[in-house]
Amino acid sequence: MASAVASPKLVDESLWWDSFVGLFGELDKVPPSNDPPDHLVENLKRHRAWFLNSIAYFKPPDQTSRLALDSPELAVGSHRLLVKPELKKDALRVSEYMCLNEVQSYILVHRHPRISDSTVDGDDKEFLHSEIDYKILWVDESLIEGNLLMDILFLAYYDNSSSCNIEQWKTICSLFKDVLCGPLNIGKIAVSVEAKESFDVLKAKILLIVIETLNLESVLCMVHDEISLREGGSIFSVTEIKELDAQVSSFADSYAVEAGPLLLAWAVFQCLVLSLPERNNSTTLMEIDHISFVRQAFEVGTFDYLLGILHIFKDSDGPTSGFLCVVRTLMSAFVASYELSLEKEDETLIKILDILSLIYHGQESLAMQFWDKDSFIDGPIRSILYMLEKEYPIRISEFVLLLSALCEGSWPAECVCS
Structure with missing residues (x-):
């Protein structure tokens, strides 16, 4: 009688992951005007947990996974893997070097035979260099996928296809903190210059998503139209x-430069809300010290950081104009909230002008919106231009700098000349 075939060893199905490169390739082929096909929607739903917690889903070694590799076959959810002795040996070495779960290590060497081939006859030192190559590749791919996810998340909120409630905002804010200094800080293992730059872009995108979901544009509109907090249902x-x-205050002690714009955005949000008519519970709001947030934002060099990320976005892919608009709205809200000094020794005005010039330069749609007198978002920024005009010729260099950035397109150019 033939011996019974042993059942596969069942392990936690969350240990399995698919490469997202092919998935994003399919998404990229879907025309913006069309809905994704049903199979792609289902694929996205299946990978939802990994989209939200991809790095955290790579587990540390554990005894259960190690013992599972003693079985001839693994069942990881609906996936089946034959356990080959030579691959098992290399998977255990990968697990040791990368501090990675044994089953996930086996999945790696199963998918990438070159990892196994390089270790069959090699010593530990040689294998460590294979390990380093793979880690670099894994970090690079994770950053590519992370940036694509941030683009999708940003567009969901920026295009108003999704509204952000309090719980969602706190979740995104926690994600930002984890990327800065928590378990999602993949930048600490980024080796190449490209990977470090990609991580900088990732941090900036999450930051701007957090700022965008504060809905400063709506608050500016409420201030402009003199709508009370009780009547404005969008904030x-x-x-x-x-x-x-309380959530934003947790960033204040870190003094991370990347958190500076969030502190500034929260300060201007508070200042604008306090200026609304018929404030409900105004005493409660007055207890929040928005000036201290501004001070901390200045201490970490927020304007210099914003200049840096604007240069990055100018040279990167993704919804660049949307990111520029978020920074534009932040600058407009800041100008509307706090009085700018014209003193030469105060560099704040110069840095704001540098930021604005970089935002508007080469952006015809933004320049046209600036010269539209009905655009309340650009109103505070137009006040800077008029202020510089009154100071002419004392601030002629600053005046010309801003005008030169606002002349993209035929109609904006006419407005600048007149």
């Missing part, structure tokens, strides 16, 4: 604002 309530303040 957070007083109770929620207190919750958000």
Whole structure:
């Protein structure tokens, strides 16, 4: 009688992951005007957990996974893997060097035979260099996928296809913190210059998503139209604002330069809300010290950091104009909230002008919006231009700098000349 075939060893199905490169390739082929096909939607749903916690889903070694490799076959959810002795040996070495779960290490060497081939006759030192090559490749691919995910998330909120409630905002804010200094800080193992730059872009994108979901544009509109907080249904309530303040305050002690723009955005949000008519629970809001957030933002060099990320976005792929608009709105909200000094020794105005010039330069749609007198978003920035005009010729260099950035397109050019 033939011996019974042993059942595959069942292991945690969350240990399995698919490469996202092919998935994003399919998404890229879908025309913007069309809905994704059903099979692609289902594929996205299946990978939702990995999209949200991809790096955290790579587990550390454990005894259960190690013992599972003693079985002739593994069942990782619906996936089956034959355990080959030579691959098992290399998987255990990968697990040791990378501090990675044994089953996930086996999946790696199973997918990438070159890792196994390089270790069959090699010594530990040689294998360590294979290991380093793979880690570099893994980091690079993770950053590519992360940046694509951030583009999708940004567009979902920027195009108003999704509204952000208090819980979603806190989740995105926590994600930003984890990327800066928590378990998602993949930048600490980025080796190549390209990987480090890609991680900088990733951090900047998450930052701008957090700022965009504060909905500063709506608050500026409420200020412009003199709408009370009670009547404006598109921003957070007083109770929620207190919750958000506690969340943002957790960044204040880190003095991370990347958190500076968030501190600044929160300060101007508070200042604008306090200027709304018929404030509900105004005493509660007055307890929040928005000036201290501004001070901390200045201490970490927020304007210099914004200049840096604008240069990065000018040279990168993705929804560049959308990111520029977020920074434009932040600058406009800041100007609307706080009085600018014209003193030469105060460099704040110069840095703001540098930021604005970089935002508007080469952007015809933004320049046209600036010269549209009905654009309340650009109103505070137009006040800077008029202020410089009144100072002519004392601030002639700053005046010309801003005008030169606002002349993209035939109609903006006419406005500049007149």
